[in-house]
Amino acid sequence: MTTTRLHWTDLPASVHRAVAARLGTPVLAAQTVSAGFNSEIAAKLSTARGAVFVKGMQLSHPRVWTQRREREVNPYVEGLAPTVLWHLDVDGWSLVAFEHVEARHADYREAGDLELVVEALGRLGRVPCPPIELRRAEQRWAAYVDDPEVLSRFGGGCLLHTDLNNENVLIRESHALLVDWAWATRGAPWIDPALWVVWLIAAGGHGPAAAEAWAARVPAWQTGDPTVVDVFAQAQARMWVEIAGEEPDPWTARLNRAAQRWARFRGHR
Structure with missing residues (x-):
């Protein structure tokens, strides 16, 4: 909404x-x-x-x-x-x-910007999850996962941003800032780089394999069990189908297509 x-x-x-x-x-x-x-x-x-x-x-x-x-x-x-x-x-x-920050939005087709996002997500992965009320990953995506045991593995003690739209990433000089923390979530550390994959595919210039290669440069990605990440990719595909509905706007349609591509890629892994 x-x-x-x-x-x-x-x-x-x-x-x-x-x-x-x-x-x-x-x-x-x-x-x-x-x-x-x-x-x-x-x-x-x-x-x-x-x-x-x-x-x-x-x-x-x-x-x-x-x-x-x-x-x-x-x-x-x-x-x-x-x-x-x-x-x-x-x-x-x-x-x-x-x-107020004098900066520009990240361009997810530019390797230099992606390097800075990798660095920012790496830093975020080292931030202890604060003792405040946060949504939980295993609750946020429960409607899109059939197996409760696999869903439980979305949970964790890490602070996640979860809305890595390139417009939420500002490039200022030689580093990236993450803005709009409205959907901050407590969960498994690999979730933010996994969500980034969908945004990279949607940006153009990256197929699923190339997008995952960038995500894999974030240390937290390595903590994800591939079979659990497979289920997470399917959950994203289901979620974006629901968000898109029958007549999606171009922006939503693009994200939906990206999520479906990633889910198919993981399904054939």
Whole structure:
């Protein structure tokens, strides 16, 4: 389920005033950021003191909990994600401000960018899972796996990002930052590189074997039992069929095709 993107000017004046007070200076310009699907508001706010990036959702939104999730995860992923500066709940809105990062989205067809993602996922694999409420991998994909014993092996004690859309990976100078931690999950360490395979195939320029070769450069990939990864690939294929439905938009159709290709590849392994 995607969320309709609003503009900064759509927010009530009371929210504007509260944000200016929190910033300690007026907002001089607001630029809506189109990337991402989870937030109703995503904007770069420019002030005389510099810029911040603000994400927001109405407190009545069924996924407003993702705002809290991002705040709670942030202290544990220092250096892997932009820093949360502050948050406000005001006049029916939940807002989270991050340091503004001058960066570009990763290009999954470029080897240099992929090297940086490998490094970032390797660093993430060494982060202890924080003692906060997180979704569990074995619960998230339960509807797409028939064997409870194999499903249980999706579980684990690692912090996972799980939404490795290239628009959630920012390239700044010589390193990659992971943004949008709304779907952070506790699970087995091989899951993030496995999910990355689907995104690499969808990006073009990578068949399943080549995509897996990149995933295999992430140390956590080696911890996955191939038979369990086979089941995980089938689960992704089932999930994307469900998401796509009868008349998918081009973006969803592309991800669905990628998931089916990977599942067929694993099935013939």
